[in-house]
Amino acid sequence: MTALFNALRRGDRPSLRDVPFVCSWSGGKDSCLAFLRAVRAGGEPRALFCMLDETGARTRSHGLPVAFVQAQARALDIPLVLGSATWDDYEEVFVRTLRELAKDGVEAGVFGDIDIEDHRAWEEQVAGAAGMEAFLPLWQAGRRDLLEEAFSMNVKATIVTVDSRVLGRDFVGRELTPRCVRDLEAAGSDAAGENGEYHTAVTQAPMFSGRVDLRVREVQRVDEHYWRAELVVETPGAGVPGARAEHGGAR
Amino acid sequence: MKGPGAPVTNVSPGDLADLKGTPFFFSWSGGKDSCLALQRAVAAGGDLRCLVSMLDGGGERTGAHGLPVAFLEAQAEAIGVPLVLGSAGWNDYERVFTGTVRKLASEGVTAAVFGDIDLEAHLEWEQRVLGAVGLRIYQPLWMDDRRALVDEAIASPIEAIIVAARAGELGKEFVGRRLTPDCVRDLEAAGADAAGEDGEYHTAVVDGPLFAHRIDVEIEGVRNVNDHWQAQLAVKERSKEAE
Numbered sequence: 271m272t273a274l275f276n277a278l279r280r281g282d283r284p285s286l287r288d289v290p291f292v293c294s295w296s297g298g299k300d301s302c303l304a305f306l307r308a309v310r311a312g313g314e315p316r317a318l319f320c321m322l323d324e325t326g327a328r329t330r331s332h333g334l335p336v337a338f339v340q341a342q343a344r345a346l347d348i349p350l351v352l353g354s355a356t357w358d359d360y361e362e363v364f365v366r367t368l369r370e371l372a373k374d375g376v377e378a379g380v381f382g383d384i385d386i387e388d389h390r391a392w393e394e395q396v397a398g399a400a401g402m403e404a405f406l407p408l409w410q411a412g413r414r415d416l417l418e419e420a421f422s423m424n425v426k427a428t429i430v431t432v433d434s435r436v437l438g439r440d441f442v443g444r445e446l447t448p449r450c451v452r453d454l455e456a457a458g459s460d461a462a463g464e465n466g467e468y469h470t471a472v473t474q475a476p477m478f479s480g481r482v483d484l485r486v487r488e489v490q491r492v493d494e495h496y497w498r499a500e501l502v503v504e505t506p507g508a509g510v511p512g513a514r515a516e517h518g519g520a521r
Numbered sequence: 522m523k524g525p526g527a528p529v530t531n532v533s534p535g536d537l538a539d540l541k542g543t544p545f546f547f548s549w550s551g552g553k554d555s556c557l558a559l560q561r562a563v564a565a566g567g568d569l570r571c572l573v574s575m576l577d578g579g580g581e582r583t584g585a586h587g588l589p590v591a592f593l594e595a596q597a598e599a600i601g602v603p604l605v606l607g608s609a610g611w612n613d614y615e616r617v618f619t620g621t622v623r624k625l626a627s628e629g630v631t632a633a634v635f636g637d638i639d640l641e642a643h644l645e646w647e648q649r650v651l652g653a654v655g656l657r658i659y660q661p662l663w664m665d666d667r668r669a670l671v672d673e674a675i676a677s678p679i680e681a682i683i684v685a686a687r688a689g690e691l692g693k694e695f696v697g698r699r700l701t702p703d704c705v706r707d708l709e710a711a712g713a714d715a716a717g718e719d720g721e722y723h724t725a726v727v728d729g730p731l732f733a734h735r736i737d738v739e740i741e742g743v744r745n746v747n748d749h750w751q752a753q754l755a756v757k758e759r760s761k762e763a764e
């Protein structure tokens with residue numbers, strides 16, 4: 271039994287089959303790939319969970335406008351649960367939210383970390399505190415392999431922040447393509463940006479009912495180190511049209 | 522200077538070099554050739570905007586493959602792309618298809634991708650109809666070896682089920698079989714082209730690298746329609762929708 275749980279936790283395999291899960295959602299490629307692997311493993315997606323900064327206007331990790339992650343959730347047709355916290359009460363808010371989800375029958379929390387042990391330990395702890403299993407479908411996966419997986423699944427992501435210590439601001443707003451990955455590596459970044467060299471926003475992925483368009487209004491320096499895209503979300507209210515409505519008349 | 526109406530024909534439809542970054546629609550049958558061609562178009566960096574499927578006059582099933590709309594919708598959902606449906610009898614097929622394509626062109630789509638292998642008549646028709654709208658045509662499988670394509674699809678791995686077979690050449694028992702190396706050997710032994718390019722059989726793809734998840738289907742029966750065995754395919758509800 272312990273072996274099963276360990277395997278489950280590490281994403282080795284057995285299964286999430288029919289297990290209701292919540293996916294920790296940054297809006298970037300890794301959380302999206304983790305989500306897709308969890309679905310592939312047979313998990314039953316119940317919610318996306320995204321933490322916002324203390325103002326509630328932007329996502330905590332990638333600085334994306336709330337409207338953007340909302341548009342992603344609509345495209346996936348999965349409820350989005352938002353938590354708003356300072357770094358001081360981050361864990362408290364996180365656990366409280368997971369507990370609420372657990373009450374509604376969610377049994378697993380899915381996280382998109384690849385190899386940062388501290389994150390995994392924290393995620394196992396907060397999931398455990400809420401009575402859930404933590405599931406890390408990308409754990410120890412090859413970073414290049416994950417990018418290949420994203421490309422082969424037609425996942426499209428745009429770079430929205432870069433660490434100026436490694437990358438120039440001209441990377442902000444670029445779509446993550448094989449060519450772009452070569453340029454990132456040539457500039458000295460980890461291909462997948464696992465060390466925070468860059469963050470992405472996913473605009474297209476399997477299960478999306480339509481593309482979530484974004485436009486970069488300007489690129490700003492947000493702190494000592496980071497360049498960030500100020501995004502305009504192109505389709506905020508239009509909803510993401512279903513299959514047939516797409517060409518039914520909106521335009 | 523490509524205005525609508527100006528004929529645009531690319532000489533080698535199998536060359537995908539300038540598909541990169543190009544917004545395209547895919548002419549989607551739901552079968553293995555469509556799926557493999559789409560994978561190649563995506564790998565070439567094409568910008569997939571939607572799948573276009575043509576239904577028979579009744580608007581409930583695709584023509585040759587006889588796939589129900591619900592199945593095409595499940596495929597589009599798993600791939601994560603809008604599905605655009607046109608419904609036409611053979612008389613108004615060209616008119617309806619052209620209307621659909623014009624609308625897409627007005628929304629910025631500049632290329633059309635098909636999964637034909639070597640049917641010159643199809644290509645000529647496509648070039649005429651789409652050239653008139655100003656769209657370029659790409660055929661990622663063009664002139665490839667049919668048997669090699671089947672092997673590539675299976676290895677990909679694309680999971681396809683035979684959903685139609687030409688009665689007289691193939692027995693009813695082929696309908697519902699998964700396209701595996703064993704199945705391909707049996708098809709060839711029965712005298713069919715391995716790829717079914719001549720219409721000996723058609724498939725429905727239930728899983729592949731572009732799919733978020735497998736589509737669970739059930740074959741509720743096999744009918745004989747115009748001398749073709751045709752599966753009555755039903756999509757099993759996924760748990761999320763079932764709630």
